[in-house]
């Protein structure tokens with residue numbers, strides 16, 4: 001089974017000094033190995049100031065290769081284009097995944113690596129109860145065909161899906 005960090009790193013290594021956009025990158029825990037592996041630029045866009053403070057501490061040593069942007073991915077000004085976009089642990093909470101993947105398609109010229117949860121009868125009911133009933137936080141599930149269609153509609157030509165126990169890891173290429 002693929003590990004999301006290893007997969008993100010393997011795809012990053014396909015590029016020479018890639019510019020990487022981490023959508024909902026949170027505390028930058030994937031950013032650190034990606035920068036260690038030679039990324040020339042790492043932009044973490046996240047709604048949460050608290051997560052970005054953690055990213056600032058963690059990524060301080062990489063200086064001006066790192067940009068931490070607080071805001072909503074759909075509307076934030078993110079400037080130039082990126083070789084690689086990551087969206088890991090992001091689509092669980094996103095209502096209109098199509099709009100977010102289209103924006104990834106507009107900003108990214110190379111590849112995207114993203115994780116998606118899928119419904120399972122072992123974990124699904126507990127997850128729904130915990131997030132939606134107790135914490136009033138809607139969560140979303142995906143199918144393999146649905147994920148492929150989302151990326152194809154966003155201008156990606158090849159979509160590779162790695163199914164795991166509770167979801168999919170997707171690598172989409174332009």
Ligand SMILES: C[S@@+](CC[C@H](N)C(=O)[O-])C[C@H]1O[C@@H](n2cnc3c(N)ncnc32)[C@H](O)[C@@H]1O
Nearest residue numbers: 024025026045046047048051071072073088089
């Ligand atoms: C489960 S965390 C995953 C963090 C990181 N990608 C990781 O794997 O460690 C999801 C992150 O997405 C961020 N997020 C959710 N909706 C967002 C949006 N519309 N724009 C930017 N960030 C968002 C949250 O603030 C949170 O930090």
